[in-house]
Each structure stands twice: as C-alpha cells, then as structure tokens.
Amino acid sequence: MHSKFGFLSYEISHIIRQRFNKKAENIGLTHAQWRALVHLSNNENCRQIDLADILEIKPITLVRQIDLLEVAGLVRRNKDSEDRRAYRLELMPKAHAVMQELWEIADAVEAEVLKTLTPQEQEQMTALLERIKTSMSETI
Amino acid sequence: MHSKFGFLSYEISHIIRQRFNKKAENIGLTHAQWRALVHLSNNENCRQIDLADILEIKPITLVRQIDLLEVAGLVRRNKDSEDRRAYRLELMPKAHAVMQELWEIADAVEAEVLKTLTPQEQEQMTALLERIKTSMSETI
DNA sequence: TTGATACTATACCTTTTGCTTATTATATTT
C-alpha cells in the first residue's frame, strides 16, 4: 500500500482553499496575502526574510505580497534601526478589521469541513498535524 | 481560538510538495501531472471530465495536463465508441515505469514526514483525513 | 583595517497551476 497522507492533505487543503477563495473574493485579498497577514500578526515587527522563512517561500515571492498589502494600507515597511538593509513589517489598524472578517470566513469553512468529526477527534487530529509540522520544520 | 486545521493542512502539503518537486525534478513531471496519473490509474479508461471531477479542477485545466502527458507518451486519448464528443484516457506502459519511480519518492518523503508519529497514530490520522475528504465530496 | 564573504531587499523573467468566457461538435430531452 502506497503513501496516502501527501495526497490527502493536499486534496483537503486544495478544497478548503477553493471554498475560502470563493467566500472571500469580495474582500480583495488572496489566500497567500491572508496567510502572510496571519503569520505576521503572530510575529509582529519581523523582517521580510523572517516572514518568508515562516511562510516557507522565497524572499522575492514575499516582496510582491507585501507590496500589495502595503498598497492596500494593511502593512507598513519600517526601516530597521539596527540594520539598514532590512525592513520591519508593521500591521496597520485596518488590517485587524480585515482579519476579523477573514477569520469568520475561515472559521465557517473549517467548521463545515470538520463537522463530520467529534470535537475529540478534531482535537486529536489537530494535535497530530501540529506534531508533524513541528517535526518538519526541525528537519529543515 | 481560531481555526487552525486549514493552515496546518495547507502548510504541511505545501512542504511535502516542495520536497517532492525537488526530488522528482529530473523525471520531468510536475506535481499536478503526477497527481493526474495516480488518479487515472485508479480510474482507468475514464473520460476527461470524470478525471477533472476527481481532481477537483476544471476540465480546461486538465486538457493541458493531458496534452503534456500525451506528448510524453504516458497517456493516450482514445475516442469513446459510444459518445463521439468524449475521449477515454488510457495509461500507456511507460507510465507504469515512471509511476514506480515517483511512488518511491513519494513514499520516502512521506516516511520522513510521518516518522514523528507511531504507526498507530499514522493510521489514526489517515483514517480521520479520509473521513474528512469523504464528507467534503458529499457536501458538493 | 581592509578585503572577502554573507545577507536583505528587490528587479526582471519564467514556470506551474488554475480560472473565465466562448466555441464546436455531439447527445439528450421536450
């Protein structure tokens, strides 16, 4: 029996993403931008390279996401006082309002997806996935 | 506490995909083509629209994947004898050899990813994910 | 201290994946 976990996790997140995009299209943020916002809010004032690392994407890929978020007034690049090469990324007040809307959509999509499991099973699965993710980031 | 499952499943599959692509780049098939092959081998002789449905993509998106797979000699479009609008997709012998290589890579990536869980936990998680996927396809 | 090396952000270009809209040919239903 061959591996299935890779396909399962891909296909589930693929459908979640489709559903999220459909419900969120009027907000004007793509899934990738929304992901950047969430991780930025967990790591306020980090540099672009830090955020790119967290998002598991290349710095150049992040540059344009930040460009768009900056134009939308959600994020600001502040010059790092200690390293003149770097920027520190600040979340603007408007971002919090947008994020609240997006969290409602994300929570609704997720509730729909997980409704087939009991609360205990949901917790169990989240815990298992978190262990996998932690182990993956350690393996480089 | 906000939803996490969407992010977790996305991020894990994102990293799995990166690792897979890196190891498989010399084979000359992209992740999407590989996914199409696997699902085709589980549904031999289906029509393009059936496969698109299984892959949760639009038929036009699949057209070009099949074009590429056909050029590579892995898949053949056979005219459906009962419906002259449709093609039946046939997996060519060469595809099986390629798939064997790709399965080895996929299995290795997956083993590495899951090594942090016990075999029981791995089964548990796969079972939970399969229930989610089944429930999602039922919800349309 | 200076010269080599490394790092941060980014410009330019390409690839991969997927979509929308519309078209052609064929089936099916009324």
Next chain:
DNA sequence: AAATATAATAAGCAAAAGGTATAGTATCAA
C-alpha cells in the same frame, strides 16, 4: 424538429512561486 445540455478545447488572464542577478549593507578573518 427544436431547445437544451454536455465533452472537449481555444484564447487569454491571474495567482503563486521560483531563478538569477544586483545594489546596498554587515560581518568576519587575516
């Protein structure tokens, strides 16, 4: 027979990500 639906596809676009190269700045080692 006419209206409607379906299978594949063309044309063109968009989102997400990467590769290579470069400017500017930091850091380390001789």
